Amino acid sequence: MEDVERIYKQTGYTMTGNVIFYMSVAGMLVGTIGMLLSRNIIKKILSLGIVETSINTLYAGISSRRSIIPPIVNGDFSIAYADPIPQAVIITGIVISFALLCLSLVFAIIIYNKYHTMDIGTIESNFEREKE
Amino acid sequence: MIFMIFLPVLGGIICLILRERRQLCAGLALLATIINGSFLPFYLFGKLDVSLGNWGELGIRLAMDDLAIPFILSTFLVMLAITLNSLRKNYDGFFYSLILIMYGTLNSIFLSRDLFNVFVTVELVSIISFILISYEKKGRQAWASLKYLLLSSLGLNFFLLGIGLVYMETGSFAMEGLNSVSSIASVLIFGGLAVKSGLFLFSMWLPDAHSNAPVEVSPILSGLVVKIDVYLSIRFVQYESFGWLKDEFVYIGIFSAIAGIIFAVNSKDAKRLLAYSTISQVGFMMVTCDKVSSWHGFSHAVFKTLLFLVAGNVSTRLGTKKYKDWSGRITRIEYLFLLVGSLAISGFPLTSGCVTKEVIIHGACCPWLKVLMMLSSIGTAMIFSKFIFLKPSKEMGKLPIGTLLAYSILSITIMIHGIVGFKIYMFESFLMIMVGIGLYFLCRKFMRPLPVFFERIDNSLAVYLIMFLFSIGFVILST
Numbered sequence: 383m384e385d386v387e388r389i390y391k392q393t394g395y396t397m398t399g400n401v402i403f404y405m406s407v408a409g410m411l412v413g414t415i416g417m418l419l420s421r422n423i424i425k426k427i428l429s430l431g432i433v434e435t436s437i438n439t440l441y442a443g444i445s446s447r448r449s450i451i452p453p454i455v456n457g458d459f460s461i462a463y464a465d466p467i468p469q470a471v472i473i474t475g476i477v478i479s480f481a482l483l484c485l486s487l488v489f490a491i492i493i494y495n496k497y498h499t500m501d502i503g504t505i506e507s508n509f510e511r512e513k514e
Numbered sequence: 515m516i517f518m519i520f521l522p523v524l525g526g527i528i529c530l531i532l533r534e535r536r537q538l539c540a541g542l543a544l545l546a547t548i549i550n551g552s553f554l555p556f557y558l559f560g561k562l563d564v565s566l567g568n569w570g571e572l573g574i575r576l577a578m579d580d581l582a583i584p585f586i587l588s589t590f591l592v593m594l595a596i597t598l599n600s601l602r603k604n605y606d607g608f609f610y611s612l613i614l615i616m617y618g619t620l621n622s623i624f625l626s627r628d629l630f631n632v633f634v635t636v637e638l639v640s641i642i643s644f645i646l647i648s649y650e651k652k653g654r655q656a657w658a659s660l661k662y663l664l665l666s667s668l669g670l671n672f673f674l675l676g677i678g679l680v681y682m683e684t685g686s687f688a689m690e691g692l693n694s695v696s697s698i699a700s701v702l703i704f705g706g707l708a709v710k711s712g713l714f715l716f717s718m719w720l721p722d723a724h725s726n727a728p729v730e731v732s733p734i735l736s737g738l739v740v741k742i743d744v745y746l747s748i749r750f751v752q753y754e755s756f757g758w759l760k761d762e763f764v765y766i767g768i769f770s771a772i773a774g775i776i777f778a779v780n781s782k783d784a785k786r787l788l789a790y791s792t793i794s795q796v797g798f799m800m801v802t803c804d805k806v807s808s809w810h811g812f813s814h815a816v817f818k819t820l821l822f823l824v825a826g827n828v829s830t831r832l833g834t835k836k837y838k839d840w841s842g843r844i845t846r847i848e849y850l851f852l853l854v855g856s857l858a859i860s861g862f863p864l865t866s867g868c869v870t871k872e873v874i875i876h877g878a879c880c881p882w883l884k885v886l887m888m889l890s891s892i893g894t895a896m897i898f899s900k901f902i903f904l905k906p907s908k909e910m911g912k913l914p915i916g917t918l919l920a921y922s923i924l925s926i927t928i929m930i931h932g933i934v935g936f937k938i939y940m941f942e943s944f945l946m947i948m949v950g951i952g953l954y955f956l957c958r959k960f961m962r963p964l965p966v967f968f969e970r971i972d973n974s975l976a977v978y979l980i981m982f983l984f985s986i987g988f989v990i991l992s993t
Contacts, residue, residue: 489660496653
């Protein structure tokens with residue numbers, strides 16, 4: 383019984399959770415800077431992948447909150463459980479980020495077949511010349 | 515209520531299975547849209563509120579209220595017009611299934627009261643719109659799609675971070691939790707969605723995507739996809755932690771309204787002109803972020819759809835997007851509908867644009883804002899005098915029956931909305947149109963297309979991030 387009280391009195395997040403928060407925010411900044419600075423379409427898409435992965439990891443960190451009452455009827459309440467809701471919802475987020483990466487690679491293939499380059503500067507100057 | 519979301523999605527899935535049989539799919543899309551529309555009166559005026567599943571308050575909440583009504587009505591009208599217009603063209607079943615799934619998802623956004631559900635539905639609408647923009651698989655369309663995709667998914671990741679913070683602070687994804695979250699969560703939510711809003715400098719992917727999309731897709735983008743953020747901003751402003759947003763929107767909105775006009779006046783391409791005008795109108799809506807602007811969203815969706823459809827059909831028939839080449843070649847009946855749309859967007863009395871615009875201008879908080887909004891209204895009249903003074907050819911011209919029906923439904927909606935809501939003080943908008951037309955004839959000689967510096971992918975991303983940082987700074991200063 384003492385174990386149960388000890389578990390449900392704690393507040394805040396576990397140490398792993400805190401590490402995950404900082405790491406994922408850092409990863410997001412790195413990915414954003416990568417999207418801003420790279421000149422190649424594939425590298426831009428990879429940076430977007432880094433941003434998406436960091437955010438998905440953040441939700442694993444959120445579910446490490448202490449003193450969660452597990453949504454089960456009978457069971458061993460003397461061990462700590464993870465919060466199930468963020469884990470359940472982020473599965474949708476993972477699927478969405480997968481779909482976005484696939485779709486962007488499809489567009490990259492279409493562009494490469496038309497213009498035979500992946501450099502955004504060349505492609506955009508191409509468009510502006512076409513207009514005149 | 516759940517019927518409104520699942521009927522179109524079900525129709526879309528059936529279309530996907532039967533995609534080889536084109537005629538059947540088109541009929542099915544029309545049928546699903548009309549059935550959904552005929553049930554609207556029962557939903558709109560009963561205050562409905564359901565939680566899905568048997569979990570009580572934990573389930574996803576769907577509710578209908580005054581803010582959602584204009585957006586749901588405009589979704590129905592735009593989808594009906596697009597399906598009617600596409601009947602005689604070579605679209606296959608895949609196109610109709612995408613359109614129908616998008617219809618159900620948009621209804622779901624406007625009804626949902628759960629933040630994560632909003633994220634999933636917004637992403638679904640975005641993915642469908644990326645596919646639709648590059649539907650004809652031209653290089654330019656694929657590039658516009660890719661640019662939109664990179665910017666929009668980066669922004670929605672910020673939004674996801676924001677709702678993660680909301681969950682950490684309140685323990686739930688329900689929108690009621692927004693009353694008591696910290697302002698960093700609210701700025702992440704606003705900044706993430708703003709990339710889809712169409713405000714100037716926040717979303718510079720917009721002119722490329724809207725002007726290169728196929729004829730039937732530009733109205734969806736301009737009338738409905740842009741309105742998602744308008745709707746969500748209007749809803750979020752009502753919660754306490756978004757108190758700063760109303761002050762920021764006064765500056766961002768009026769800046770966007772005027773900058774959009776400067777770009778549009780100088781444009782020579784008809785569809786680009788309409789895309790820049792969308793930027794300006796969204797800014798106009800955001801200035802007073804309340805129920806009135808949601809009705810301006812409705813009237814903007816209707817007349818922008820009419821304008822985009824007419825402009826798209828004329829430019830495919832004549833093979834040029836330059837509106838100057840249309841002079842003398844555009845038939846009388848096309849010119850008539852172009853005239854109705856242009857007069858409505860510049861606010862001629864007895865049209866819907868006049869009603870909602872005048873209410874917004876008279877609801878402005880301070881005199882300098884009122885003057886600037888009148889200026890932007892004059893500018894809109896100046897842009898659309900380009901269409902008003904086109905010379906129609908001598909012949910009457912014939913339209914396919916579906917296209918004619920689509921144009922007439924939209925024009926009748928504009929007229930009815932304008933006559934029902936008309937008040938006598940609104941005649942002053944007539945004065946603004948006259949000034950705008952006069953200014954157009956004065957400045958006609960000096961109009962040159964402006965450089966597309968902000969629309970390059972790196973610059974648009976950098977400008978978006980700078981505006982994001984500006985918003986964070988605004989929050990820190992105001993709290």
